[in-house]
Amino acid sequence: MELFDFVEIKVVDIIDIFLVAFLFYYVYKLVKGTVAINILMGIVVIYIIYWLTEALNMRILSNILGNFIGAGFFALLVVFQQEIRKFLLMVGSTNFRGKNGLLKHFSFMRQDTTTVETNVDAIISACEKMSMSRTGALIVIERNNSLEFVKHTGDYMDIEVNQPILESIFYKNSTLHDGAIIIEGNRIVATRAILPVSNERNIPLRFGLRHRAAIGVTEKTDAVSIVVSEENGQISYMKNGEFVLFETLENLKNQILEDLS
Numbered sequence: 001m002e003l004f005d006f007v008e009i010k011v012v013d014i015i016d017i018f019l020v021a022f023l024f025y026y027v028y029k030l031v032k033g034t035v036a037i038n039i040l041m042g043i044v045v046i047y048i049i050y051w052l053t054e055a056l057n058m059r060i061l062s063n064i065l066g067n068f069i070g071a072g073f074f075a076l077l078v079v080f081q082q083e084i085r086k087f088l089l090m091v092g093s094t095n096f097r098g099k100n101g102l103l104k105h106f107s108f109m110r111q112d113t114t115t116v117e118t119n120v121d122a123i124i125s126a127c128e129k130m131s132m133s134r135t136g137a138l139i140v141i142e143r144n145n146s147l148e149f150v151k152h153t154g155d156y157m158d159i160e161v162n163q164p165i166l167e168s169i170f171y172k173n174s175t176l177h178d179g180a181i182i183i184e185g186n187r188i189v190a191t192r193a194i195l196p197v198s199n200e201r202n203i204p205l206r207f208g209l210r211h212r213a214a215i216g217v218t219e220k221t222d223a224v225s226i227v228v229s230e231e232n233g234q235i236s237y238m239k240n241g242e243f244v245l246f247e248t249l250e251n252l253k254n255q256i257l258e259d260l261s
């Protein structure tokens with residue numbers, strides 16, 4: 001008799017294992033570096049103790065922990081509200097989109113059918129210029145999720161994206177320089193918009209409100225944002241509630257083009 005005769009692995013089991021691994025990977029990615037990781041560890045410890053008390057037939061303790069775990073499921077939805085939201089956004093927007101993405105074949109599932117391409121060249125050139133002159137800027141580019149809720153906090157506009165316009169909006173003495181601009185397709189549709197600020201604890205302290213706001217909008221929607229720091233001219237790119245690292249502006253341009261495709 002073979003040792004593993006009793007183990008029958010079907011294709012479905014393999015898919016199951018992959019999906020669980022995928023789920024764990026994303027849960028870990030979301031909670032890594034946040035306070036949520038401590039809560040998650042607490043839950044794992046309680047679950048292990050519960051499992052042990054069950055195995056050892058310790059009925060009172062296992063009953064108490066069992067009830068706690070049962071009710072805990074709903075508590076988890078509240079505690080991990082931000083993370084669950086981020087996770088659903090990540091699953092729903094990032095990984096299956098793109099030129100060859102799965103959702104491309106299900107075009108009826110997309111809210112937006114914008115065909116006008118954003119002038120990414122103009123955005124990058126403007127950022128480069130603003131970086132050299134230490135001009136602070138915050139640019140948000142809409143993807144599938146509507147940004148109506150942030151647009152109405154600023155002034156509605158309808159201007160074509162081009163380098164001089166971007167530079168003049170963020171020019172220090174301009175009346176429009178404060179807050180964020182929102183880009184839809186190749187139009188600047190709002191200026192002076194106030195974005196939701198991220199509460200993420202693992203954002204380094206050297207980043208102030210402009211950077212937190214740029215992260216915040218990408219946590220709540222699938223938009224991408226670009227910041228030019230007034231303090232040091234550094235250009236940052238944010239997506240899915242995180243900084244996206246890049247080496248050169250050419251890399252950044254290609255990354256944005258890929259994310260918008």
Ligand SMILES: Nc1ncnc2c1ncn2[C@@H]1O[C@H](COP(=O)(O)OP(=O)(O)OP(=O)(O)O)[C@@H](O)[C@H]1O
Binds near residue numbers: 177179196206208210
């Ligand atoms: N919630 C927000 N939504 C949109 N814009 C914001 C928000 N909070 C701050 N800003 C913009 O960021 C500007 C500077 O903020 P702050 O100095 O705290 O940012 P920072 O991240 O340190 O960036 P910098 O490196 O440019 O100083 C503000 O004057 C404002 O224009």
